[in-house]
Amino acid sequence: MKLYSYWRSTTSYRVRAALNLKGLAYETIPVDLTADAQQAEDYVRLNPGKGVPTLVLDDGTVLTQSLAIIDYLDAVVPSPRLIPEEPAQRARVLAAAHTVALDIHPVNNLRLIGQLKSRYGATPEQARDWMDHWMTEGFNALEPQLSDTSTFSFGEAPDLADLCLVAQVYNAHRWGVDLSPFPKITRVEQACLGLPEIAAAHPDQQPDAIGS
Structure with a gap:
């Protein structure tokens, strides 16, 4: 997996923590928000919201929005669970x-x-x-x-x-x-x-x- 992330982004921080807790390997690809890297044409094609994080799965599926990404991770790797079932x-x-x-x-x-x-x-x-x-x-x-x-x-x-x-x-x-x-x-x-x-x-x- 590839995680497009900015080091100070709190939304990226959430997803990095979730990936780590679930023991999932990923490559971090920095997106410098202060240099407007999120506005680059190739990145906008990946994430039209022009934000981070963006998670690209091994099959090429692109996921955006930190809470949606973490919900996906909880569905495919249920342990440790981050969103309770009760x-x-x-x-x-x-x-x-x-x-x-x-x-x-x-x-x-x-x-x-x-x-x-x-x-x-x-x-x-x-x-x-x-x-x-x-x-x-x-x-x-x-x-x-x-x-x-x-x-x-x-x-x-x-x-x-x-x-x-x-x-x-x-x-x-x-x-x-x-x-x-x-x-x-x-x-x-x-x-x-x-x-x-x-x-x-x-x-x-x-x-x-x-x-x-």
């Missing part, structure tokens, strides 16, 4: 994952921040304040969803919610978000990074990492 637990895990993937991430991604700067003249400081605000708002919604006692978000093994969480907290560290009000989120991040498979998916460990 309906209520599945709904809880998906709700927490969606809090990150649908509420926090879309208003903080590179494309949107670029538009804030180019269309509306946002300064770097204003852009940072924007990101910090929406990450904090999202974490305020996520924190009470998590278990008070388990090692990970909902149990003793990582699931989809954990992969979304650990990737987003990487971004929070990067932009200086105050995490002291979020002890459960902090606990889960530490537990995730204690696993070699997730630690290996960390942005700083990627072949295209800059200044790591």
